[in-house]
Amino acid sequence: MGKELYIQSATENNLKGITLRIPHHRLVVVTGVSGSGKSSLVYDVIGREGQRLFLENFLEGHPLAGKKLRRPRAAVSGLYPVLTVNQRSAFRSQRSTFGTLTELYDYLRLLFARLGKAPQPLPRQDRSLFSFNTSAGQCQACQGWGSATASIRNCSSPISL
Numbered sequence: 001m002g003k004e005l006y007i008q009s010a011t012e013n014n015l016k017g018i019t020l021r022i023p024h025h026r027l028v029v030v031t032g033v034s035g036s037g038k039s040s041l042v043y044d045v046i047g048r049e050g051q052r053l054f055l056e057n058f059l060e061g062h063p064l065a066g067k068k069l070r071r072p073r074a075a076v077s078g079l080y081p082v083l084t085v086n087q088r089s090a091f092r093s094q095r096s097t098f099g100t101l102t103e104l105y106d107y108l109r110l111l112f113a114r115l116g117k118a119p120q121p122l123p124r125q126d127r128s129l130f131s132f133n134t135s136a137g138q139c140q141a142c143q144g145w146g147s148a149t150a151s152i153r154n155c156s157s158p159i160s161l
Ligand SMILES: [Zn+2]
Pocket: 139, 140, 141, 142, 143, 144, 145, 146, 147, 154, 155, 156, 157
């Protein structure tokens, strides 16, 4: 993998065949006037191609991976698999976390189900085993709330995402 993300001839939505290089391991901000194509570049080119790579590389064989994503209208190289986080208002509950509100949690559960090992022998390992919202996956001491009280000494919940 090179030192940069290289996007060539991007024509997604209103993009006019732009070519650009974005360095890896840097915080990069995309700015511009309304309608200049910021979202098209970030979500429809980089995000779409990165998510496609994510599904292909990490979830091969999983039903979600069968959902073929269209390649963006651009030549993209040097891109690592990507998780996109959209800004939006979402339903929040007491059990909401950064992970559940952004859907990162869903992807992590899929990854855990695919790559992880269930705590006990089970005929089928699926993502519900890695959810703090299901009885199969949650810590029995705190029922998935993730906080320990004086009476809960053996909480096994991971750090909340
Ligand atoms: Zn717990």
